[in-house]
Amino acid sequence: MQNKTVLISGASVAGPALSYWLDRYGFDVTVVEKAPGLRPGGQAIDFTGETHMTVLERMGVLEDIKRRQTGRTDISFVDESGRQLAFMSGDFTGGDLEILRGDLAQVLYNRTGDRAEYLFGDTVTALTETADGVYVEFQHAPARWFDLVFGCDGIHSRVRKLVFGPEADYVQHQGYYYCIAGSSPWENDGRGEPERGQSDSFNAPGRMVSLGGSKAAQMYLFAADELDYPRDDFDAQRRIVAETFADLGWEVPRMLTELPYLEGFYLDSISKVKMKHFTNGRVALVGDAAYGSTLAGFGTGLAVVGAYVLAGELAAADGDHTAAFARYEQIMKRYTSKSDDASPGRFLAPKTARGIRMRNWFLGSRAFGLMLKYGDKAKNDIDLIDYPQSVGAR
Structure with a gap:
């Protein structure tokens, strides 16, 4: 296969995972990331079942992830006095293997950073496709030609907007927002066993607030129609959170006082990406950009499996992107x-007091166990092809 130059937009999870496989198959890889460097910390994400573990093992990163895994976090739903009303075990919420998103990005980058070209602090501004390639313009770097372009840049994908159209055409707001702030008290530096933690969560109709645990130091979740706020104005976003939760008791007043001083603040909608096609010409989307489902527990596994499938199909098709993209879409659609039914907002923050009571009852019922088994089965409902480990690797 003749070496092809490819551009990957995004250096969180899908981007470095795709970079790893494409490099193994002999592609010349460039990764562009708008952040000035890898983003540390972040929420804990998990992998579950044979499919996820097989892909991680074939990448050679499974043991690295195990060394950096966080302890599973039990969630205790409490009333205003702190009395436990319901309980959700971390054995359910943490999957088989849990790691902070930033730590996973570092593990993946360690496997690709010395081979792929990484352009941090930059972003794609224009894409022009011809019969021979894609002419890519950047905010800072000089414009260049690439054979293929991959959007691995998240639910608010810049590549998707440039090639497929406005975000509103593909991103469906699910009626909730979530905010994560602070660093995890259960991070693992790889030198010891992860510590199990507990997160206490307090509900009011349409709202939930959590304190502690490996998911985040603070987490806020609330029902709301689509909000109009500047994505780079974190002070404005903190005011939204403070105003939304100002009337609640429990630990909330203290948490809101501490909120302006916590690192790692992030506010976004709970949304799903719905697309008929993940590819267009010489451009393909991977991970959240193509099939994201915020907080639903599917995203990271989908991203890693999607990167494996797309790169494998390109290798199997000897670089013929038309054939490879068609197979990638068929498999990944x-x-x-299976992730379309997930609705984390309504489950975590029911909009009525009765809904909260029903959720608490459900957590202790047999039906909850059956739901979890269905979710685990869905994450592994794929005939994983054993693609060649390398084809003409450099």
């Missing part, structure tokens, strides 16, 4: 359809 079936696999990602």
